[in-house]
Structures are given as C-alpha cells and as structure tokens.
Amino acid sequence: MLAKSLGAFAKIGWMVLVMVFVPGLADAQMWNVKIHDLEGFEDSTGTTQLFYRFYQLEAPDDDEYPRTHRNHVYNLNTATKEDSLFFRDGYYVVFNGPLWGTESETTVDYLFPNQTTDTYLHSAYYCVTDCSWGLSVQDSAIIGGYGYWPPRLIRDPVRSDRIFAAQDTGALVISQQNGNWSVDSVMTDSLDISFRLISIHTKQKNLAFGVSGDRLVRSTIGNSFKVVDTARVWSENTEFFFDRDSTVIYARDLRKGDHQSIRKSVLYRSNQSGQAGTWQRLERDTSFIAFETNPGQDKIYKSSENKVLVSSNKGDDFQILATFQQRVTGMYQPDNASSVLYVSTRSDIWKMEGGNKVESLKHVELSVEDARNTIPDKITLRPNYPNPFNPSTQIEFSLPQASDVQLTVYDVLGRRVATLINGKRQAGQHSVTFDASNLASGVYIYRLKGDGFSKSRKMLLLR
Numbered sequence: 267m268l269a270k271s272l273g274a275f276a277k278i279g280w281m282v283l284v285m286v287f288v289p290g291l292a293d294a295q296m297w298n299v300k301i302h303d304l305e306g307f308e309d310s311t312g313t314t315q316l317f318y319r320f321y322q323l324e325a326p327d328d329d330e331y332p333r334t335h336r337n338h339v340y341n342l343n344t345a346t347k348e349d350s351l352f353f354r355d356g357y358y359v360v361f362n363g364p365l366w367g368t369e370s371e372t373t374v375d376y377l378f379p380n381q382t383t384d385t386y387l388h389s390a391y392y393c394v395t396d397c398s399w400g401l402s403v404q405d406s407a408i409i410g411g412y413g414y415w416p417p418r419l420i421r422d423p424v425r426s427d428r429i430f431a432a433q434d435t436g437a438l439v440i441s442q443q444n445g446n447w448s449v450d451s452v453m454t455d456s457l458d459i460s461f462r463l464i465s466i467h468t469k470q471k472n473l474a475f476g477v478s479g480d481r482l483v484r485s486t487i488g489n490s491f492k493v494v495d496t497a498r499v500w501s502e503n504t505e506f507f508f509d510r511d512s513t514v515i516y517a518r519d520l521r522k523g524d525h526q527s528i529r530k531s532v533l534y535r536s537n538q539s540g541q542a543g544t545w546q547r548l549e550r551d552t553s554f555i556a557f558e559t560n561p562g563q564d565k566i567y568k569s570s571e572n573k574v575l576v577s578s579n580k581g582d583d584f585q586i587l588a589t590f591q592q593r594v595t596g597m598y599q600p601d602n603a604s605s606v607l608y609v610s611t612r613s614d615i616w617k618m619e620g621g622n623k624v625e626s627l628k629h630v631e632l633s634v635e636d637a638r639n640t641i642p643d644k645i646t647l648r649p650n651y652p653n654p655f656n657p658s659t660q661i662e663f664s665l666p667q668a669s670d671v672q673l674t675v676y677d678v679l680g681r682r683v684a685t686l687i688n689g690k691r692q693a694g695q696h697s698v699t700f701d702a703s704n705l706a707s708g709v710y711i712y713r714l715k716g717d718g719f720s721k722s723r724k725m726l727l728l729r
Contacts, residue, residue: 301630304596304610307381314600315383316342317352317376318610320630323651335651339373341383342615344608347627353388357651369394372652377419379426379442387429387440387447389416397654397728401431401440403447408440415656415728418502423468430463432476432502434729437463459483461491465506467515467539475540477502482517484540494542498534501703503657507555510564514580515540516548518555533568535581548581556599556607567607569594574609576621587621645669647714647721650700654726657703661686663714667693671716675700678709686712702727 306316322336339353355373372391379385387408391399400410401417417431417438427442430453441450455461461483467473472487482500483491498519507516519531533555538544549568556567566577568584572593575584588609596610607618608627615628648662661673673687683705686698700712707729713722 300595300612301610301615301628302595302612304598304608304615306598306600306608307378308600309381309383311345314344314598314606314608316344316598316608316615316627318342318596318615318628319355337373337652339376342628344617344627349628352383353390357653370653372654374399374416375419377421377429379421379429387419389419389431391416391654391728393654397726401438408447409438409449415654420463420466423466423471430466432463434462435460453487455485455491459491462502464502464504467506467512468508469510469512470539473539475506477504482540482545484542492542494540495545498545498547501657503703505555507557509557509580513537513539516555516566516581517545533581549584554594554597556597567597567599569597569609572611574607574618588618588623590616645714645716645719645721647712647723649723650712650725654728655702656727656729658699658701659725660697661700661712662695662697664695665691665693665716669693669716671714673698673712673714676711676713678711683710700725 303319335357337355342349353373357370375389399416420430422428431438437453461476482495485491533549536544592611675684
C-alpha cells in the first residue's frame with residue numbers, strides 16, 4: 267500500500283536553506299528506534315487491523331546537521347502479519363547539490379469511518395516554504411489553511427458518515443453525501459462558550475465532553491456546554507473511555523511525551539455520566555488503557571512502566587497481569603467480544619490472550635540504540651522534535667563530562683517561560699520534554715548553558 271501524505275496542501279520551495287556543503291548520510295548513525303501509539307479496528311472479516319508509529323532518528327556521525335526524523339504510521343494485518351507504510355510523518359533533509367534544506371510533514375490524526383483501510387480521513391501539517399494544515403479524504407483535500415494546528419478527528423457514534431474535527435472554538439461537522447466528504451456545518455455553543463470538543467459518548471450518543479481553558483465541560487449535542495470539573499487541570503489531550511454501564515466514564519490525562527518518552531498520567535472515573543462533582547482519581551502512573559468487551563467480564567487493562575495490569579472492579583484496584591522487558595508503549599483491545607489484547611513495546615507488538623503472551627507479531631532490532639550509550643566528545647544541543655509542535659516537544663543534548671547546566675526556554679521578547687534543567691548532569695546523552703500546554707502559539711527559544719558553553723535554538727508552537 268502506498269504511503270499517504272498531504273500533497274494537496276504542499277508547496278514547492280525551501281523552508282530552510284543553508285549555504286554550506288554537507289557530507290552525505292552514507293555513514294549516518296540511527297538511534298531512538300521505537301514502536302509506539304498502537305491503535306486499531308476490526309474489518310468486515312473480523313480481522314484486527316493494527317496501526318502503529320515507528321520512530322527513527324538518523325544523523326551523521328558528527329551528530330550535527332543534517333538530521334532526519336521519521337515517525338511514520340504503519341498498518342499491520344494481524345491475520346497475515348504483513349505490515350506496510352500508511353501515513354508519512356517526518357522531518358527530512360533535502361539536498362540540492364551542495365545546498366540542503368528541510369521539509370516536514372506531521373500526521374496529527376487519522377480515522378477510518380467505515381472500518382476499512384480503503385476509506386480514511388487524514389489530518390496533517392506540512393512545511394516547505396510555508397507551513398499549512400489540511401484535512402483530506404484519501405488524497406483529496408476537504409479543507410486547509412495556515413497558522414494553526416490541524417484538527418483532531420472524533421467519530422460520530424450514531425452515523426458512520428459523519429465526523430467531528432475538533433478546533434479551538436468548537437468543531438467542524440464533516441459529512442459524506444453522494445460518496446463525497448465535505449464540511450457540512452460548524453458545531454458551536456448555543457451560549458457562545460469557547461470550548462474544544464474532546465469526545466462523544468459511544469452509548470449515550472448525544473453526550474459530548476470538551477475543555478474550556480483548563481476546565482472540563484459537558485453537554486448534550488445542540489445544547490450549551492456546562493462546566494463539570496475545575497478541581498483538576500484538563501487539557502485537549504485528555505482521553506475518554508466509556509464502560510458497558512453507560513453511566514460509568516473514565517478519563518485519562520494524556521500529558522505524555524512524544525515518541526521518545528511517555529510521561530505518567532492519571533486515571534479518573536465518574537459513576538454518574540460525568541456530571542459535576544462526580545469525578546474521582548483512581549490511579550496514577552497510567553500510560554495506556556484498554557477494555558475487555560466480553561459480556562460479563564468488565565475488565566479494564568492499564569499499563570505502567572513495563573507492566574500490564576488488570577482490574578475487575580471498575581478500576582478500584584489493579585493486579586499485575588504481565589511484565590515485559592521493555593516499557594509498554596501502547597495497548598489495543600479489539601471491539602469484537604475478543605479476549606485478545608495487543609500490547610506494543612519499544613521493539614515488539616505482542617498478542618496476548620487470557621493474560622498470556624502468545625506471540626510477537628512484529629519485531630525490530632534495537633541494537634542501533636547502542637549509539638546513545640557512547641560518551642560524546644563535545645557539548646551538543648540538538649534541534650527539538652517535533653517542530654512545529656503541539657503541545658509538547660523533545661529537546662536533546664549531550665555532555666562529554668559531568669557538568670552543571672541550565673536549559674531554559676524564552677519567548678521572543680526574552681522573557682523566561684520555563685526552566686527545564688538547573689543542576690548537575692552526568693556525561694552522556696540527555697532528553698527533556700518541554701510541555702507548552704499553558705503557552706500561546708508562537709516562536710520560543712531554548713538555551714543550553716554550562717562550562718563556558720552557550721547555544722540557543724528556535725522552536726515553533728502552533729495550536
């Protein structure tokens with residue numbers, strides 16, 4: 267299957283042009299190889315089609331420019347065990363003789379409305395000379411623009427021919443008519459409350475949740491949103507999960523890093539359809555969550571570090587089900603009354619059944635990561651990735667010896683907005699996640715200082 271990209275919104279040109287000669291990448295090294303972000307659906311034959319991202323970083327031996335990041339989305343057919351590149355995502359170096367430039371494309375979200383790989387919606391961001399976003403069906407553009415982050419896609423549980431594309435002020439309603447997808451209307455609040463749609467209940471099918479600032483809001487579709495929780499800081503990255511008992515709702519604060527780190531998040535539950543005053547915290551250290559769909563099972567799976575845990579009492583407590591050699595990077599439970607659970611780690615996609623690891627459906631060698639364990643011969647501050655980003659990005663640097671360092675972030679007016687590191691760090695490779703959830707869109711500068719060294723780089727936050 268050919269990889270999909272946002273060609274309808276691309277422009278030809280250079281975003282960055284550097285007047286230097288750069289050696290080829292023949293002797294480049296690769297590290298940070300990682301399988302992550304596992305998702306899926308069941309097709310008309312009952313076969314689970316899995317989708318995962320595979321992150322790779324390629325750089326010359328001197329660990330400077332040019333650097334190529336890949337975080338493509340792949341499709342794995344669990345019946346045939348064949349996988350193929352489906353959506354492109356990366357930051358690429360483009361050569362033109364002795365000159366080189368960069369271009370990037372970021373797959374923000376994707377959705378298969380008819381449970382088939384033949385029809386998909388793709389939300390992406392593309393940078394060459396300018397940066398633009400777009401939403402497409404297959405490779406045909408529906409809508410696009412400049413200057414802010416592409417929308418997240420939310421399935422309508424009532425109609426397979428309707429999708430919601432969440433924006434900062436409500437959502438676009440995208441419908442299929444006569445085989446063609448187009449923007450049908452705009453979902454706004456009847457009282458003009460600013461909100462960002464997060465999820466629609468899969469059983470109470472007119473019940474919607476969103477965020478307004480850092481507050482959780484709730485509404486029946488067509489009515490005004492009402493604030494239902496201010497005790498916690500809610501973000502647009504929160505994920506909702508709906509129990510077979512339609513009044514029980516779970517929410518996981520998805521404040522995680524990108525492909526290189528998974529930050530610990532918290533699991534919440536409401537036993538009264540998410541109404542005000544009913545949300546309670548269940549568990550910390552919840553990276554991923556999945557549900558058993560067999561009748562009468564009511565099992566909830568969660569991951570923490572390298573463990574998969576299970577609860578049979580709606581999350582009141584969890585027991586360890588399986589332990590892996592590597593950190594768990596994703597989970598998916600088929601929606602077909604199956605006892606199968608798919609789990610991804612850095613190097614494998616595992617099929618589990620009845621709590622047992624049955625087989626590895628996909629395996630990659632991680633020996634290329636040995637490069638990260640070497641001690642560098644100089645201080646290096648690398649370009650952040652992804653860039654542009656929303657809301658978090660990864661900043662890497664290396665130290666040839668133990669040093670006192672400061673890693674700070676400033677806005678374009680020179681005001682410090684974050685101190686990421688201020689203290690001693692050991693020699694070696696270091697990686698820090700910068701979370702800009704509470705900052706406005708714009709250019710920011712990150713600066714590394716230590717032992718007579720000072721270097722700054724720019725990054726772009728787009729919402």
